[in-house]
Amino acid sequence: MAAVDVRSMVIVGGGLNGLATLFHGLRLGATRPLLLERFQVGHDRASSHGPSRIARSTYPHVGYVRLMRATFAEEWPRLERAAEEPLLFRSSGVFFGPPNGPIDAYAKAVADAGVEVDRLDLRTARAMFPMLRFGECDFALHDRTAALIASARVLRALERVSRAGGAEIQSGTRVLAIDPTHDPIRIETDRGEIFAERVVVTAGPWMSELAPALAPRLFVARQNLAYFELEGSREEFRVGRFPVFARIGAGENDFYYGLPEFDHPGVKVARHVTTARDDDPETPSGTFDEDALEDLRAFAIREFVPAVRGLAGADTCMYTCTATEDFVLAPHPANPRLVFGSACSGHAFKFGPMIGRILAELALWGDCRLPEYQALRTEFSWVGPPSPADCAFQPRGVV
Numbered sequence: 001m002a003a004v005d006v007r008s009m010v011i012v013g014g015g016l017n018g019l020a021t022l023f024h025g026l027r028l029g030a031t032r033p034l035l036l037e038r039f040q041v042g043h044d045r046a047s048s049h050g051p052s053r054i055a056r057s058t059y060p061h062v063g064y065v066r067l068m069r070a071t072f073a074e075e076w077p078r079l080e081r082a083a084e085e086p087l088l089f090r091s092s093g094v095f096f097g098p099p100n101g102p103i104d105a106y107a108k109a110v111a112d113a114g115v116e117v118d119r120l121d122l123r124t125a126r127a128m129f130p131m132l133r134f135g136e137c138d139f140a141l142h143d144r145t146a147a148l149i150a151s152a153r154v155l156r157a158l159e160r161v162s163r164a165g166g167a168e169i170q171s172g173t174r175v176l177a178i179d180p181t182h183d184p185i186r187i188e189t190d191r192g193e194i195f196a197e198r199v200v201v202t203a204g205p206w207m208s209e210l211a212p213a214l215a216p217r218l219f220v221a222r223q224n225l226a227y228f229e230l231e232g233s234r235e236e237f238r239v240g241r242f243p244v245f246a247r248i249g250a251g252e253n254d255f256y257y258g259l260p261e262f263d264h265p266g267v268k269v270a271r272h273v274t275t276a277r278d279d280d281p282e283t284p285s286g287t288f289d290e291d292a293l294e295d296l297r298a299f300a301i302r303e304f305v306p307a308v309r310g311l312a313g314a315d316t317c318m319y320t321c322t323a324t325e326d327f328v329l330a331p332h333p334a335n336p337r338l339v340f341g342s343a344c345s346g347h348a349f350k351f352g353p354m355i356g357r358i359l360a361e362l363a364l365w366g367d368c369r370l371p372e373y374q375a376l377r378t379e380f381s382w383v384g385p386p387s388p389a390d391c392a393f394q395p396r397g398v399v
């Protein structure tokens, strides 16, 4: 009988977090790690595609502010060194919202963590960011750590560096089931069986299929985003001139954000929609909600000083949310060599290189001693507080 090939490490899902785990798995000594991806790296049906994302320290929860500080200090530079290209483009960040709303929690958390975020009065904010109106606000937070992440370039860099380091990426392979009770762990795919010493599952919107026990904690919410051409010279809207920003209101899903023009025509605008819903990730991408696009246009007209000339593009993208907007980064309770990473809720790209490190350390070393992870470990656990029943109805909203 032929000997069974047992892989040292298998990662399921080739979005940002799976690729970042592969990168760190190699760095930590996994030999010939294998990543299985149902489609191909960079496809547009999950959460990681598109040209740009926001990185910022401005969070309402001090634990995330500190996790971001560590990610900025250690992991983005490590990845940029390995990739030999810039992936973060420094860009002023400005975050604002109506008085006595959630923006106050952001102001408190950044002050508690002592990060480089300044509180600006409205006159100063309007002088520094003349593109924005800051309607109904008393103050704005100027985040001097903020950046635009060249997200599509990040995926390509992780793929390139990992392959060069000896990792194998197998596209067009769908994992159907994982048996944590089998030793080595048995992975059933649509192209046959694979055995592995360690497995990390980063399946994005399909996570509940592979981890039914997580299903009560996760829901999938399709997002719509738009790119608008604004009146004026395009130079004004490029990274370094135009800020990354968010307007954080008090109502349901009242969180809109935007980014400069980058690797795609037009300024990007989107709304962060995290009410519990159950969108089907099998619905093809590009199925736009026309009402959502109209809502984004109305926001752009209301908040931008330059007139909106027209739509330069639109896209859809999936969030995989927990009701508290915390991540799940945790070993399976019955087998610590099987680790799950659902780091989305629409805000994990900025942490991606750190999430990869945490997941790789959990899988390969059995723990991650990073203090910033340890501080958030309860929130990141398999079931996690509050209970799933509470989660469904009492969003805490770390974003």
Ligand SMILES: Cc1cc2nc3c(=O)[nH]c(=O)nc-3n(C[C@H](O)[C@H](O)[C@H](O)COP(=O)(O)OP(=O)(O)OC[C@H]3O[C@@H](n4cnc5c(N)ncnc54)[C@H](O)[C@@H]3O)c2cc1C
Pocket: 012, 013, 014, 015, 016, 017, 018, 036, 037, 038, 039, 046, 047, 048, 049, 052, 053, 054, 055, 173, 174, 175, 176, 202, 203, 204, 205, 206, 207, 210, 223, 224, 225, 270, 316, 317, 318, 319, 341, 342, 343, 344, 345, 346, 347, 348, 349, 350, 351
């Ligand atoms: C519109 C939008 C805007 C965002 N903006 C920001 C931002 O500004 N800042 C920020 O920090 N974050 C942002 N995010 C969040 C960030 O993009 C996500 O947190 C991150 O991309 C999640 O990556 P992932 O690898 O966990 O999941 P995914 O990208 O969803 O990857 C999962 C992968 O697993 C594969 N897969 C699934 N099931 C299987 C299977 N059975 N077998 C094999 N492969 C499988 C899928 O094909 C997919 O490629 C945004 C997200 C969206 C959607």
